[in-house]
Amino acid sequence: MAKSISNLIFVTGNANKLKEVKAILSSGGNPIEIESRALDIPEIQGTTQEVAIAKCRRAAELLGCPCITEDTALCFEALKGLPGPYIKYFLAELGHEGLNALLAGFPTKAAWALCTFAYSAGPGADPILFEGRTDGSIVPARGPGIFGWDAVFEPTGTGLTYAEMPSDQKNKLSHRYKALEKLREFLHFQD
Numbered sequence: 001m002a003k004s005i006s007n008l009i010f011v012t013g014n015a016n017k018l019k020e021v022k023a024i025l026s027s028g029g030n031p032i033e034i035e036s037r038a039l040d041i042p043e044i045q046g047t048t049q050e051v052a053i054a055k056c057r058r059a060a061e062l063l064g065c066p067c068i069t070e071d072t073a074l075c076f077e078a079l080k081g082l083p084g085p086y087i088k089y090f091l092a093e094l095g096h097e098g099l100n101a102l103l104a105g106f107p108t109k110a111a112w113a114l115c116t117f118a119y120s121a122g123p124g125a126d127p128i129l130f131e132g133r134t135d136g137s138i139v140p141a142r143g144p145g146i147f148g149w150d151a152v153f154e155p156t157g158t159g160l161t162y163a164e165m166p167s168d169q170k171n172k173l174s175h176r177y178k179a180l181e182k183l184r185e186f187l188h189f190q191d
């Protein structure tokens with residue numbers, strides 16, 4: 001009989017991601033327990049999918065067992081999807097004001113947050129990807145600056161930035177939530 005996977009190692013160095021992933025996966029149907037490992041894994045250049053696959057493949061090799069990894073991209077429509085997977089470095093160098101300034105002079109501030117989870121069944125196994133996307137726009141910072149670019153991303157139709165939302169509101173509409181729902185469904189049907 002098929003049995004679901006109910007615990008997993010999440011390889012990440014990002015405490016805010018971990019907190020959200022645990023909150024999302026521990027609630028709802030088929031709760032999944034997460035153990036985390038912070039491994040320093042180089043991230044390649046490429047599409048979000050190429051970056052996600054390479055990171056998860058390397059994580060499984062280092063751990064010697066199944067694992068999940070996650071990559072988050074923030075994509076600006078005016079910049080044809082950039083900074084995308086390189087948002088970490090743009091944010092570190094430019095800050096919230098600089099991200100807004102990048103779009104000065106462009107008619108659209110539209111953006112989307114893209115989360116890519118990767119699951120590897122173990123060393124040598126091809127990672128499987130689960131993507132979640134939330135559309136919105138880049139706005140001057142509002143709300144606590146606790147997590148990355150949360151204060152400058154306003155999901156469409158909410159009137160609030162991610163940073164202004166209570167965590168359970170963000171965790172019901174976020175890019176991360178949408179990707180995790182797909183991962184949860186997949187894990188439920190694994191032998």
Ligand SMILES: O=c1[nH]c(=O)c2ncn([C@@H]3O[C@H](COP(=O)(O)OP(=O)(O)OP(=O)(O)O)[C@@H](O)[C@H]3O)c2[nH]1
Pocket residue numbers: 011012013014017043070071072073087088089091147148149150151162176
């Ligand atoms: O405001 C935010 N709301 C979010 O929901 C969110 N998710 C990720 N991020 C940030 O975007 C970059 C992704 O880079 P990233 O995927 O390589 O993550 P990371 O290097 O921090 O961790 P990891 O790769 O060890 O898992 C990093 O700067 C993260 O802090 C977010 N910021």
Ligand SMILES: [Mg+2]
Pocket residue numbers: 043
């Ligand atoms: Mg990273």
